[in-house]
Amino acid sequence: MLETLDDARTSEAELVQSARAGNASAQGMLFEKHRGDSYRVAYRLLGHEQDALDVVQEAMIKAFSGLAEFDGRCGFRTWLLRIVTNTALDWGRRRRRNPTMQIGTDVTSNEPVVYDDPSRSVNCQELRSILDQALARLSPTLKSTFVLFAELEMSYAEIAEVEQVPIGTVMSRIHAARSKLQSVLDWNRLR
Amino acid sequence: MRCSEVIQELITSQGGRDDAVVAHLTTCASCRRFADDSELLDRVWTQTRPVSPSLDSWAQVWDGIQSRLASGIESHHPTVLAMPATHKASSRFRRLGLLALAQAAAVLFVVQIGWHFIPGPGRDAAQKTQLAGVSQPRSEASPIEIDEGPIVVISFAGDAREVVAADTDSASGVDDGFVLFNEIESLVTTPVVAYQE
Ligand SMILES: [Zn+2]
Numbered sequence: 001m002l003e004t005l006d007d008a009r010t011s012e013a014e015l016v017q018s019a020r021a022g023n024a025s026a027q028g029m030l031f032e033k034h035r036g037d038s039y040r041v042a043y044r045l046l047g048h049e050q051d052a053l054d055v056v057q058e059a060m061i062k063a064f065s066g067l068a069e070f071d072g073r074c075g076f077r078t079w080l081l082r083i084v085t086n087t088a089l090d091w092g093r094r095r096r097r098n099p100t101m102q103i104g105t106d107v108t109s110n111e112p113v114v115y116d117d118p119s120r121s122v123n124c125q126e127l128r129s130i131l132d133q134a135l136a137r138l139s140p141t142l143k144s145t146f147v148l149f150a151e152l153e154m155s156y157a158e159i160a161e162v163e164q165v166p167i168g169t170v171m172s173r174i175h176a177a178r179s180k181l182q183s184v185l186d187w188n189r190l191r
Numbered sequence: 192m193r194c195s196e197v198i199q200e201l202i203t204s205q206g207g208r209d210d211a212v213v214a215h216l217t218t219c220a221s222c223r224r225f226a227d228d229s230e231l232l233d234r235v236w237t238q239t240r241p242v243s244p245s246l247d248s249w250a251q252v253w254d255g256i257q258s259r260l261a262s263g264i265e266s267h268h269p270t271v272l273a274m275p276a277t278h279k280a281s282s283r284f285r286r287l288g289l290l291a292l293a294q295a296a297a298v299l300f301v302v303q304i305g306w307h308f309i310p311g312p313g314r315d316a317a318q319k320t321q322l323a324g325v326s327q328p329r330s331e332a333s334p335i336e337i338d339e340g341p342i343v344v345i346s347f348a349g350d351a352r353e354v355v356a357a358d359t360d361s362a363s364g365v366d367d368g369f370v371l372f373n374e375i376e377s378l379v380t381t382p383v384v385a386y387q388e
Contacts, residue, residue, distance in 0.1 A: 056252060061256055124238065127239050
């Protein structure tokens, strides 16, 4: 198992090395490997598909053109997720200042989500809107920490590495975010 | 097991529940309620997982990356990679938070006077316990219900006033100041007042 992890790390290190030298196929492999997680984080932070794709594009460009600054002390994924998170939060701030910059269409599903009890079915888009409204009440730091925890199921240690804060701070943020989300969610629309 | 320990366990566990927690939940309605809300939040989270973009969308993103890298345009909006933007943001929010608190200090006097002019019975009713963090939009004429003791953050959006946070959660072990500060952070565009009865 350890050997497999080491192999994975080595091959990623080699990819990063090639990508740093401008090798497009190495960049492409890194893109394919990490685009999914990057997108999920960006989507949860922004609640909009096109914005999330734009953020992934920006973050990948920043990562590939800034690879000289990547010292390898953390994994490439950690470093990339840090860039994705920061880019998404910046994007969100600029969007709030300039609401017209939101472009593209949201292709959120209209399929009904059915709870255990069929009488309590709620439209998926409505569920997303309820959750997005609650997420919008979190500060950027609480939101990004909670998204890494809940969406990517990262450990406290991994999140601490991405956000460059102590593990205790991560725990405190997750606690605060969950308490806050549970207190502001529109339960009447969910139950 | 104390309620605060149970809540901590419910929040931080990424898997099942241990026997002590389960036993506590059968006897404590308040923690049971928190656990139910927690389960529902998890379910909503799972059911709203983002759908992966189409391969065409990814191809477009990749083309965009390639062409921008080839043309040497690093980014439309350069940011410093070594320093997380959240640091930058937090110092800005800290300044705004301080601004909001300064604003609060200025308005506090007025709110206090207004509070003491609320008629007796209405005021008694108003001091009834109000769950921290639950949004309760109020019309301009009705009193805002707050507890004695905790610091509450009241937002003023148009004519509506609402209690948006209170540091009543000390039993749960969260740093209340941290939670309150985050509240103020997320309300930078809304006038707020921090108030203690
Ligand atoms: Zn309890």
